[in-house]
Amino acid sequence: MIPVSFDYVRATSVADAVAALVAGGEDAKVLAGGQSLMPVLRLRMAAPTVVIDCSRVTEMQGITDAGDSVVIGAGTTHHEVMNNPLINEHTPLLAMATATVADPAIRHRGTLGGALAHADPAGDLPAVALALDAVMTVVGPQGSRDIPAAELFTDYFTTSMAEDEILVSIRVPKLGPGWGYHYEKFQRTAQGWAIVGVAAAVQRNNGTINQARVGLTNMGPGPVRASSVEQALTNAAATAESVAAAAQSATDGTRATSDLHAAADYREHLARVMTERAVAKAAGI
Secondary structure (H helix, E strand, O other), X not given: OOOOOOEEEEOOOHHHHHHHHHHHHHHEEEEOOOOOHHHHHHOOOOOOXXXXXXXXOHHHOOEEXXXXXXXXXXXXXXXXXXXXXHHHHHOHHHHHHHOOOOOHHHHHHOEHHHHHHHOOOOOOHHHHHHHOOOEEEEEEOOEEEEEEHHHHEEEOOEEOOOOOOXXXXXXXXXXXXXXXXXXXXXXXXXXXXXXXXXXXXXXXXXXXXXXXXXXXXXXXXXXXXXXHHHHHHOOEEOOHHXXXXXXXXXXXXXXXXXXXXXXXXXXXXXXXXXXXXXXXXXXXX
């Protein structure tokens, strides 16, 4: 199909983009890599009056070392994220999950900020941001503010960002030594959306799991933190038996849905099985 007619604005700065967004009102859309927005426009699932292109805003590009965290510009592509030395050294879980996103063509155009702001419950990266306690910096006409990942995703394709705010950067804390990571994904095709995904980060000391962080993909209207699993694993023995027992609570607090790809009870089964696998691999068991 052909999109409806809209005005196009190429922003040159964050301030420029925010001004255009305010002027466009509730019918304005922000374009980053366009890998989610363009199909939506072509299907006429959205009919914006103006599209604001932020792909050349340098303030939203790049990856920097901020001491205790890594700061990633919202306009940084998936390809750049998964191949960046800082990411692979300090937050490898993000690189692992990003490598499972779609195909190389999509990863060269799609952006981390776009994926998070789009808030697709089947998207891989929101669960990773949640598990890693990432913090999003957004800018609007009133200035900038930080939104923790736990407060960003509010419903299907919905975030707590205001309509006149733009996601500018993502700050991911460094977890330090002793942590292992793994992203486990089940999909119908190699390049498909996750039917269920599990992001796991585990800190192990000798034979004990000190703490664990587990985020679930496509187990509700947004990413879900598997808090019951995390609690069960805290100071638990780093054994296959303890991980298997903890994984049985992976569906606590989730709201799995049925669709063309999977029934809710099948998703719940997958979440338990895949949580066990992801945690075990992250813990080196």
